[in-house]
Amino acid sequence: MATLLPNLENFYVPFNQLTGSLPPSLSNASSMVQLQLQVNNFTGSVPSMASSHNLLRLNIAENFLGSGKVNGDDLGFLSTLTNARKLQALVISINNFGGNLPEQIGNLSSSIEILVLDNNQISGSIPEGLQNLVNLEVLLANGNKLSGAKSLSIIGNMQSLVQLRLDNNDIAGYVPLSIGNLNRLLVLRLANNYLDGGIPTAIQNCKSLKLLDLSNNNLSGVIPTQLMGLTSLSMGLNLSYNHFTGSIPIEVENLKNLGSLDLSHNMLSDSIPRSLGKCVSLESVRLQANLLRGTIPLSLDSLRGIRLFDLSNNNLSGQIPKFFEQMHSLQLLNLSYNKFEGEVLTEGVLNNSIIILVIGNVNLCGGLPGLNLPPCNLRRPKKRLSYKWKVCISTVSSMILLIFIASSLLVFWMKSKGKQHIVSSGDDFHTRVSYQSLHKATNGFSTTNLIGVGSFGSVYKGVVNINGEEITIAVKVFNLQHSGASKSFMTECEVLKNIRHRNLVRILTVCSGVDYQGNDFKALVYEFVVNGSLENWLHPVESVDDPPRHLKFHQRLNVAINIASALDYIHNLGETPIVHCDLKPDNVLLDEDMVAHVGDFGLARFLESPGETSSSIGIKGTVEYGMGNEISIEGDMYSFGILLLEMFTGRRPIDESFSDGVNLQNFVNTALLGQGSPISKVVDPILLNEILHGRIPEKALISILEIGVACSFDSPQERLNSSEVLTRLNRQLALLMIFSKPKREAKGL
Known part of the structure; x- marks a missing residue:
C-alpha cells in the first residue's frame, strides 16, 4: 500500500469486514498521518511503524491481531512508534x-493524550517509563492480565489523567497515596484486581x-469520611465485594449528585444513616450482604428517583x-433475608409481585398472592375512645374542613384571574438575562457559534461569566417571523x-x-450538552x-x-401528563458521561389525564403525528419504539x-x-x-x-x-451485567 501510494496521509477503512494480515508495506508509510483500521477482521502481527514520523493517530481496535502468547512479541511494534514524535x-x-x-x-511522544490497550492478553507490570507521558489524559488498560504491586504507584505521577481504567487485571498491592495527585481525574476504575489495605484519605484531593469503582x-x-466529601461524584460509587467494616x-x-451507590457484599454494620435520604439523585442503591441492622429510615422517602x-x-x-x-420509578425492591415484620404493602408501584422480593422474612404476612x-391476622383489639378524644377529633376535623373550603375558594379565585403564569415567569427570568448579554456570549450570534437549526429557530453555543x-x-x-415560533417559545416555557x-x-x-x-x-438558555445530539452519533458525517x-x-x-426514564417522568410522574x-x-442530547437528555418541548402538549388525547392537526412532529394521528402518550411511545429500532439497526x-410499503417497524418485525x-442483516x-x-x-439484541x-x-x-x-430495558441491562460477570466469580473464587 505505502509502496503504491507513498504520499498517502490518511487511510480510513473502519467498520468493514476486511480480512487478512496488515501489509508489510506499512513500514514505509512515512507520510501517514492517520491510520484507522478499527472494527475489521485483520489477523496476524502489526508490522514495524518506524518510518511513520508524521503519525498522529493509530487505531487498530476490534480486530483479531496478535497471538495471545505470554512470551510472544505481539507488542514489539509499540517500540517502533517512538519515532512518531507527533x-x-x-x-x-x-x-x-x-x-x-x-x-x-515510556519513550512515545510526549504529545500523546490517548492510550487505549483494553481487552487483550497483555501481562506483566506497567513499565515505569509510562509516567514520562506527562500529557496523557486517557489510559484504558482494563481486561488484561497486568500484575505487579508497583503498577499503581507509577500512575499516581501522571497528573494529566482524566480517565483511568485498570479494572479486570491481576494487580496487587495498595491504592497509593499519590492517587491524590490526580486532581483532573473524572473516572477511576480499579475493580476486579487483588488490591489490599484501605482507601487512602488522599482520595479527597480528586475533586x-x-x-x-x-x-x-x-x-x-x-x-473514610473524606471519600464522602467528593461532591463531584455523580456517575457512581462502587465499593462492593470487599471487606469494609464499620x-x-x-x-x-x-453526595447529592450521586446516581448509583453500591456498598454490597462487605461487613458494614450499624444502621442505615438517615442522611442517605439527602442523596436525592440516587437511582440505584445496593447495600445487600452486609451486617446492617435497625429499621429503614423514613428519610429515604425523598429518594423518589430510585429504580x-x-x-x-x-x-x-x-x-x-x-x-x-x-416511588414511581422503582423497578426492584429486594428486602429478602432480613427480619422485617408486619403486612407487606400492595398499593402503588408495589402492586406488582415482580418489583418486590421479601423471601426469608418469617414474620411478614399478606401481600400479593x-x-x-x-x-395477616385481621383481629385487632378494639379500643374505646374517651369523651375528650372524641371532642378533640371532632374539633380538628371541623378546622380541616374549613381550611379545605377556604383553599378551594382561593384557588378558584386565582384561576378566574386568567392564566398569566407563563408571562410572569418569563418576566422573572427576563430580569436575569438580557439580549445584550446573550449577544456578547455568542459573539453576536455568529455562524461560528451556530450549532443547530430547527423548525422555529437556531441554537448557538455561548460562554457567560457568572461569579468569575x-x-x-x-x-x-426563536425566529419570530416563522408562524408558530412564538407559541413554541411559550409552550417550552x-x-x-x-x-x-x-x-x-x-x-x-x-x-x-x-x-x-x-x-x-x-x-431560551440551556445548559450546554457537550457530546451533541444522538443523531450525530447514529448517523455521523464522515x-x-x-x-x-x-x-x-x-x-x-x-x-x-x-430516554424511557424521561418519558416515564413526563407521562406519569408530574402533576399533569x-x-x-x-x-x-x-x-x-448526550452529555460528557454519555447520559441522554431529552429536549425541544416546543411541540409538547399537556393532557388532563394519561388516557386523554387531542388533535394533532398542525403538529409537524415525529412520524405518527405527521400522519395526523391524535396526540397521546401512546403517540410518544410509537416515536420511542421507532427511535429504539433506529438506535440498534x-x-x-x-x-x-x-x-413496496416496507418501513423500519415491519422490516424488523x-x-x-x-x-x-436474518437478524445479522x-x-x-x-x-x-x-x-x-x-x-x-444475540438474545439481548432480539429482546x-x-x-421497539x-x-x-x-x-x-x-x-x-x-x-x-x-x-x-433494565432487565436486559441486568442480564448483560450477569453475562459479563466479574473475573473472580468466573474463576470460582
Missing part, C-alpha cells in the same frame, strides 16, 4: 495481543471525580415503610418551568425583549479531520433507558433501502418472525462485531428489538407504556 492517540483495544508492554512505551478487591478497614459514614449526605433498592441479606427489622408505594406469604466562572451555554433563538429530571435538558433562564434593531427577541464516533451496545442500551410530540434523535425510519432478512454492522466477538449475546416493535404497533392500545419499557 503521536496523539494510540488505540489497540479488543484484539489478541499478548506479552509484556515494552519499556520503550473532579465522577465515577469511582474499587469493587471486587481485598480492600478493608472503614470507609458503619456507612453519615457524611454520605454530601433499584437492594437491602437483602442483612439484619434489618421493623415494618416495610409505606413510602415505597409512591405471588409472594406466597401467610395471611465561565460557563458554556446553549442559546435557542410552560413545560420546562415545572419539570426537572436528570434525563431532561435543563433550562437555565429565558430572554424576552428586543434586539438592537428594535425587533422582538425571544430565546470526515478525515474529525473521524465519526460510534456508540457501543451497552451505551445504546443506557441511552434507551435514559405531558406529551413530547417530537421525540427523535435530533432532540436527544442504524437505519432511519424511512431508509432508502426500503420499498418480519426479521424477528423469521420471515424476512438487520442489526447495525457496528454492533454485529460485538456479537460476533461474543461480548454481547430490545422486540421492545411492541412500542410501535399500529394499534395504540397494544403498545407498551413507558413503565413497562423501563422494566424490560
Whole structure:
C-alpha cells in the first residue's frame, strides 16, 4: 500500500469486514498521518511503524491481531512508534495481543493524550517509563492480565489523567497515596484486581471525580469520611465485594449528585444513616450482604428517583415503610433475608409481585398472592375512645374542613384571574438575562457559534461569566417571523418551568425583549450538552479531520433507558401528563458521561389525564403525528419504539433501502418472525462485531428489538407504556451485567 501510494496521509477503512494480515508495506508509510483500521477482521502481527514520523493517530481496535502468547512479541511494534514524535492517540483495544508492554512505551511522544490497550492478553507490570507521558489524559488498560504491586504507584505521577481504567487485571498491592495527585481525574476504575489495605484519605484531593469503582478487591478497614466529601461524584460509587467494616459514614449526605451507590457484599454494620435520604439523585442503591441492622429510615422517602433498592441479606427489622408505594420509578425492591415484620404493602408501584422480593422474612404476612406469604391476622383489639378524644377529633376535623373550603375558594379565585403564569415567569427570568448579554456570549450570534437549526429557530453555543466562572451555554433563538415560533417559545416555557429530571435538558433562564434593531427577541438558555445530539452519533458525517464516533451496545442500551426514564417522568410522574410530540434523535442530547437528555418541548402538549388525547392537526412532529394521528402518550411511545429500532439497526425510519410499503417497524418485525432478512442483516454492522466477538449475546439484541416493535404497533392500545419499557430495558441491562460477570466469580473464587 505505502509502496503504491507513498504520499498517502490518511487511510480510513473502519467498520468493514476486511480480512487478512496488515501489509508489510506499512513500514514505509512515512507520510501517514492517520491510520484507522478499527472494527475489521485483520489477523496476524502489526508490522514495524518506524518510518511513520508524521503519525498522529493509530487505531487498530476490534480486530483479531496478535497471538495471545505470554512470551510472544505481539507488542514489539509499540517500540517502533517512538519515532512518531507527533503521536496523539494510540488505540489497540479488543484484539489478541499478548506479552509484556515494552519499556520503550515510556519513550512515545510526549504529545500523546490517548492510550487505549483494553481487552487483550497483555501481562506483566506497567513499565515505569509510562509516567514520562506527562500529557496523557486517557489510559484504558482494563481486561488484561497486568500484575505487579508497583503498577499503581507509577500512575499516581501522571497528573494529566482524566480517565483511568485498570479494572479486570491481576494487580496487587495498595491504592497509593499519590492517587491524590490526580486532581483532573473524572473516572477511576480499579475493580476486579487483588488490591489490599484501605482507601487512602488522599482520595479527597480528586475533586473532579465522577465515577469511582474499587469493587471486587481485598480492600478493608472503614470507609473514610473524606471519600464522602467528593461532591463531584455523580456517575457512581462502587465499593462492593470487599471487606469494609464499620458503619456507612453519615457524611454520605454530601453526595447529592450521586446516581448509583453500591456498598454490597462487605461487613458494614450499624444502621442505615438517615442522611442517605439527602442523596436525592440516587437511582440505584445496593447495600445487600452486609451486617446492617435497625429499621429503614423514613428519610429515604425523598429518594423518589430510585429504580433499584437492594437491602437483602442483612439484619434489618421493623415494618416495610409505606413510602415505597409512591416511588414511581422503582423497578426492584429486594428486602429478602432480613427480619422485617408486619403486612407487606400492595398499593402503588408495589402492586406488582415482580418489583418486590421479601423471601426469608418469617414474620411478614399478606401481600400479593405471588409472594406466597401467610395471611395477616385481621383481629385487632378494639379500643374505646374517651369523651375528650372524641371532642378533640371532632374539633380538628371541623378546622380541616374549613381550611379545605377556604383553599378551594382561593384557588378558584386565582384561576378566574386568567392564566398569566407563563408571562410572569418569563418576566422573572427576563430580569436575569438580557439580549445584550446573550449577544456578547455568542459573539453576536455568529455562524461560528451556530450549532443547530430547527423548525422555529437556531441554537448557538455561548460562554457567560457568572461569579468569575465561565460557563458554556446553549442559546435557542426563536425566529419570530416563522408562524408558530412564538407559541413554541411559550409552550417550552410552560413545560420546562415545572419539570426537572436528570434525563431532561435543563433550562437555565429565558430572554424576552428586543434586539438592537428594535425587533422582538425571544430565546431560551440551556445548559450546554457537550457530546451533541444522538443523531450525530447514529448517523455521523464522515470526515478525515474529525473521524465519526460510534456508540457501543451497552451505551445504546443506557441511552434507551435514559430516554424511557424521561418519558416515564413526563407521562406519569408530574402533576399533569405531558406529551413530547417530537421525540427523535435530533432532540436527544448526550452529555460528557454519555447520559441522554431529552429536549425541544416546543411541540409538547399537556393532557388532563394519561388516557386523554387531542388533535394533532398542525403538529409537524415525529412520524405518527405527521400522519395526523391524535396526540397521546401512546403517540410518544410509537416515536420511542421507532427511535429504539433506529438506535440498534442504524437505519432511519424511512431508509432508502426500503420499498413496496416496507418501513423500519415491519422490516424488523418480519426479521424477528423469521420471515424476512436474518437478524445479522438487520442489526447495525457496528454492533454485529460485538456479537460476533461474543461480548454481547444475540438474545439481548432480539429482546430490545422486540421492545421497539411492541412500542410501535399500529394499534395504540397494544403498545407498551413507558413503565413497562423501563422494566424490560433494565432487565436486559441486568442480564448483560450477569453475562459479563466479574473475573473472580468466573474463576470460582
